[in-house]
Amino acid sequence: MLGLLTADKIVQELEAHPNASRIKKLMVYACQNSWENDPNILHNYRLADLIQKLRSSHSTIEELAATLHRQVQTLNRQAEYLLVSEIVINQLGQLYQELEEVTQVVFIKPENLVTTSNTLSVFDDIAKEIEQDSHGIRMKKLIIYVCKNRWENDQNILDKFNLCELIREINQANPTLDELSAAFAKQVQTLNRHVEYTVVAQTIISKLEKLYRDSGESTGIKINKQAEYNQSLASRQDIKHQPISEGNQIKQIDDRFEVRMEIMKYTNPLRAKLLLFSVIYHPFKGRGQDWTILRSETLDDLVLKLFSTCPTFPELESKLYHTAKGIANPDESTQAASAIARSLKPFYTG
CATH class of the missing domain: 1.10.10 (Arc Repressor Mutant, subunit A)
Structure with missing residues (x-):
């Protein structure tokens, strides 16, 4: 059963969002597999019911993300609705996290909600x-x-x-x-x-x-927990960060924006982050702690972490493609691997 407080909070967040109309259209499309533009018909759908249906029909957040992305690919305004799908995934992710960490309040507020007096x-x-x-x-x-x-x-x-x-x-x-x-x-x-x-x-x-x-x-606990988690994973999996030097034939990444843009030309940012997480830590399973860490790190963070662990481009490619074949949605993950490799190749020499 969905946590009522969490579900109510998600409804409030989605209804107050600037893209609330598009969010509802996409959720209806994912639930009913039919596109609806009529405001009167859309009004008859309750967000709480749509959330309940999406949650009950998808056992993991990965399955939900795959469904939304498949639906988005059938639309003529894919770029706009890709962003909308990420909003839905980010919000409904709380419901999946809740199952794994029932006794914790772990949801990380979206990064843009700066609430200080400044x-x-x-x-x-x-x-x-x-x-x-x-x-x-x-x-x-x-x-x-x-x-x-x-x-x-x-x-x-x-x-x-x-x-x-x-x-x-x-x-x-x-x-x-x-x-x-x-x-x-x-x-x-x-x-x-x-x-x-x-x-x-x-x-x-x-x-x-x-x-x-x-x-x-402003959220010190999140950062501390992330550091502990990263340290334990690095210790368990023996992740060795290679120094960036001429010996490793690697250039410094000075323009993160260009790298980010290049990646997002060929894959969506969530898919790229899921793959990078799986390469750096462990295959992403959609557990609460996995989502907590994934939300706390930007695409830039994960790209740089992977880059620092791969002294040669063949090693980078090998890790990306090998991991992509072993996680959910291997075809989409392989496309993400290609996008990441393509964006980082210019920074390797020799």
């Missing part, structure tokens, strides 16, 4: 940084495009948008740094000057990263 000043500071930047106008145009899904060149209209409010909106709509990066990547790829705006997007993300970093730093 929140407003953080948004203001970022807005001021952007406005003072030499590319401030381009940055504002791209932020509006990501938030409102419309491109605007009219300076009078641009001036009407409050940059601080746009930053708050974009932060709320993208619970993780990975989702934020995916949102910008999707929009940049539609522009005729996408090379220039890739650099603009990278600058914006570097400024917004503090919103996600600050919230993570």
